[in-house]
Amino acid sequence: MGRLAGFELSAEEWTAVALSLRVAAVATLFSLPPAVGVALLLARGRFPGHAILNGLVHLPLILPPVVTGYLLLIGFGRRGVIGAALAEHLGLVFSFRWTGAALAAAVMGFPLLVRAIRLAIEAVDRRLEDAAATLGAGPGIVFATVTLPLILPGILAGAILAFAKAMGEFGATITFVSNIPGETQTLASAIYTFMQVPGGDAGVLRLTLVSIAISMAALVASELLSRRIARRIETR
Amino acid sequence: MTIEIAVRHAVPGFTLDVDLRLGNGLNALFGPSGSGKTTLVNVIAGLRRPGAGRIVVDGTVLHDSAAGLDLPRHRRRIGYVFQEARLFPHLDVRRNLLYGRWLRGQGGGRAEIDAVVEMLGIGSLLARRPSGLSGGEKQRVAIGRALLSAPRLLLMDEPLTALDEARKAEIMPYLERLRDESRVPILYVSHSVAEVGRLAGEMVALSGGRVVAHGPTAEVMAGLDILPGGVTAEAGVMLDAEVVGTEPEWQLTLLDTAAGRLAVPSGDLPAAGRVRLRIRARDVMLALDPPVGVSALNSLPGVVEAVVATGDSAVLLRLRCNTAVVFARVTRRSAANLDLVPGRRVHAVLKSVALDRAMISL
Numbered sequence: 001m002g003r004l005a006g007f008e009l010s011a012e013e014w015t016a017v018a019l020s021l022r023v024a025a026v027a028t029l030f031s032l033p034p035a036v037g038v039a040l041l042l043a044r045g046r047f048p049g050h051a052i053l054n055g056l057v058h059l060p061l062i063l064p065p066v067v068t069g070y071l072l073l074i075g076f077g078r079r080g081v082i083g084a085a086l087a088e089h090l091g092l093v094f095s096f097r098w099t100g101a102a103l104a105a106a107v108m109g110f111p112l113l114v115r116a117i118r119l120a121i122e123a124v125d126r127r128l129e130d131a132a133a134t135l136g137a138g139p140g141i142v143f144a145t146v147t148l149p150l151i152l153p154g155i156l157a158g159a160i161l162a163f164a165k166a167m168g169e170f171g172a173t174i175t176f177v178s179n180i181p182g183e184t185q186t187l188a189s190a191i192y193t194f195m196q197v198p199g200g201d202a203g204v205l206r207l208t209l210v211s212i213a214i215s216m217a218a219l220v221a222s223e224l225l226s227r228r229i230a231r232r233i234e235t236r
Numbered sequence: 237m238t239i240e241i242a243v244r245h246a247v248p249g250f251t252l253d254v255d256l257r258l259g260n261g262l263n264a265l266f267g268p269s270g271s272g273k274t275t276l277v278n279v280i281a282g283l284r285r286p287g288a289g290r291i292v293v294d295g296t297v298l299h300d301s302a303a304g305l306d307l308p309r310h311r312r313r314i315g316y317v318f319q320e321a322r323l324f325p326h327l328d329v330r331r332n333l334l335y336g337r338w339l340r341g342q343g344g345g346r347a348e349i350d351a352v353v354e355m356l357g358i359g360s361l362l363a364r365r366p367s368g369l370s371g372g373e374k375q376r377v378a379i380g381r382a383l384l385s386a387p388r389l390l391l392m393d394e395p396l397t398a399l400d401e402a403r404k405a406e407i408m409p410y411l412e413r414l415r416d417e418s419r420v421p422i423l424y425v426s427h428s429v430a431e432v433g434r435l436a437g438e439m440v441a442l443s444g445g446r447v448v449a450h451g452p453t454a455e456v457m458a459g460l461d462i463l464p465g466g467v468t469a470e471a472g473v474m475l476d477a478e479v480v481g482t483e484p485e486w487q488l489t490l491l492d493t494a495a496g497r498l499a500v501p502s503g504d505l506p507a508a509g510r511v512r513l514r515i516r517a518r519d520v521m522l523a524l525d526p527p528v529g530v531s532a533l534n535s536l537p538g539v540v541e542a543v544v545a546t547g548d549s550a551v552l553l554r555l556r557c558n559t560a561v562v563f564a565r566v567t568r569r570s571a572a573n574l575d576l577v578p579g580r581r582v583h584a585v586l587k588s589v590a591l592d593r594a595m596i597s598l
Contacts, residue, residue, distance in 0.1 A: 134281050134381070134385075136311075139310075150325070
C-alpha cells in the first residue's frame with residue numbers, strides 16, 4: 001500500500017493515519033459500555049437529575065471543542081484532580097499521550113453514541129421483555145438476550161458515528177494533548193501541520209484522500225452491516 | 237392442584253375485586269372488554285402489582301400483600317400466551333421454543349420437546365424466523381414456548397382474538413388437544429362465547445371487575461343474561477350430546493341431547509361417542525304448532541320460561557326443552573304476534589345446516 005501512481009505516503013503520514021485509526025477505535029470501544037448504561041438511564045430511568053444528566057452528556061456537542069479540550073486539560077492533565085489520581089494509582093497518564101487523544105475523541109463522540117443507542121432502546125417493544133420475564137428471565141438476562149440483540153443496529157449506528165467523529169476530532173484533541181508527531185498527531189492535526197509549512201500541499205491532498213477513503217469505507221460497512229442485522233431481527 | 241386468587245386492585249374509575257378458587261383443566265375467564273380480565277391475568281403473572289391480595293398456585297405463594305411477599309415475575313413459573321404472540325424476532329422458532337427451558341436449566345428432555353412440537357404441529361417451522369409465520373403459526377409457537385418453560389399454570393389472554401376466522405378454526409383443534417393432553421392447568425381469557433363454550437370445563441364470568449358467575453360452563457352459559465351489554469348476539473347454550481346414529485345417504489348424524497334428538501351434518505364427526513353441541517340463540521326459530529311443510533329438520537317441543545333481555549328489535553327468550561335450557565332470539569314483533577310469554581308452549585325449530593362443525597366440539 002501507499003504506492004499508487006506516484007502517490008506515496010511518507011512515514012510520518014503513515015504514522016498519523018495509523019494513530020488516528022487506533023485513537024478512534026480505542027475511543028469508540030471504551031465508550032460503548034458507559035454509553036449503553038447512560039442511554040438506558042436516559043431512556044428508562046425516572047430519577048431527579050434526569051435533565052441534568054441529559055444536558056451533561058450533550059454538552060460536548062454544543063461547547064466549542066477548545067473549551068472541552070481545556071476542561072479535559074484541567075480535569076485530566078498531570079495536575080488535574082482526576083488526572084493526578086489516575087496517574088498515581090493506575091499509572092494511567094492522559095496529558096500529551098495518545099491515550100489523551102483517545103479520551104478527547106471519546107468525550108466528543110459520546111453524545112452521538114448515547115443518542116443513537118437511546119433511540120434504539122426507546123424503540124424496543126417492552127412487551128417482548130415482559131414475555132421473556134414470564135419465561136423465567138431475570139432483568140439481567142432479559143437485557144442480554146432480548147434488549148441487547150434488538151438494539152444492536154442502534155449501537156452499531158452510534159459506534160460508526162462516534163468512530164467518524166473521533167477520526168475527524170481536532171479542536172479538543174489539539175487543546176488537550178497538543179500535536180506531537182508519533183504520539184498525538186492524528187490525521188486532522190497532521191493535515192493542519194502540513195498546511196502551516198510551505199510546500200505541504202501535496203501532503204494535505206494525500207491525507208485528505210485517505211480521510212475520504214476511510215470515512216467512505218466506514219459508512220459503507222455500517223450500511224451493509226445494519227441492513228444484515230435489520231433483516232435478521234425484522235419484527236412481526 | 238388448586239389456584240387461589242384473591243385480588244383487590246383499584247385504578248381511577250375501575251376496581252377489580254376478585255376472590256376465586258380454580259381447579260385443574262381449562263378454566264375460562266369470560267367477560268366483555270373492560271371487565272378486568274387482562275388486568276387479573278397480569279396480576280397473576282406478576283406483570284402488574286395488585287393493590288392488595290393473595291395469590292397461591294399449587295401451594296406456592298406468588299403474592300401476599302399482608303405478608304409483604306411478592307415473587308418476582310421471572311420466578312413465578314406462570315406461562316403466559318399473549319394476544320399477540322410476542323415471539324422474539326431475533327431468534328428462530330426452535331430458539332424461541334427453548335428459551336424458557338434453557339433458562340430453567342432443563343436443556344434435555346428431548347421427549348417432552350418432541351411431544352409439544354408434535355402436539356402443536358410446528359415441527360416443520362423449527363428453522364424459520366417468526367417474521368415468516370402466519371398468525372396462527374405464531375400463536376402455536378407461543379403456546380409451545382410457554383409450555384416448555386414448565387409452568388405451574390398457563391395463562392392465555394385472548395390468544396385467538398387477533399386471528400381471522402379461518403386461522404381460529406385452524407388453531408382450535410390444537411387448543412383442544414392442549415386441554416386434553418397437558419397436565420398444566422389453564423386460565424383462558426376470552427370474550428367469545430363460542431371459544432369458551434367449546435374449550436372450557438369451568439368458566440368464570442367477569443363484569444365490571446367482579447365475578448358475576450362461576451361454575452360449569454354449560455350452567456353459567458345458560459344464565460348468561462346476567463352479563464350486561466354486547467353478549468346477547470352470541471348468546472346460546474352448550475349441550476352434551478351422544479352420537480346415536482347416522483343417515484349415510486344424507487350425510488347426517490343423529491345426536492341425542494337433553495333437549496331432544498337433533499340431526500346435524502356429518503362432516504368428520506365420529507359414528508359413536510360423545511360430543512358437545514352449541515346452539516346459538518339466533519339459530520332457534522319458534523313455532524306454536526309442530527311445524528309441517530318446513531325445510532328445517534329439527535323441532536324440539538318446549539316451554540317459554542322467561543324473557544331474559546329485550547333489545548330494540550329483538551328479544552332473547554329462555555326455553556325449557558325436556559330438561560335442557562335453550563335460548564331463542566326472535567324479533568320483538570314475532571314475540572308480540574305469537575304472544576311468547578312465560579308459560580307458552582312452543583316448538584324450537586333448528587335448521588341442521590346451522591349446527592355445522594363450528595358448533596360441535598369432540
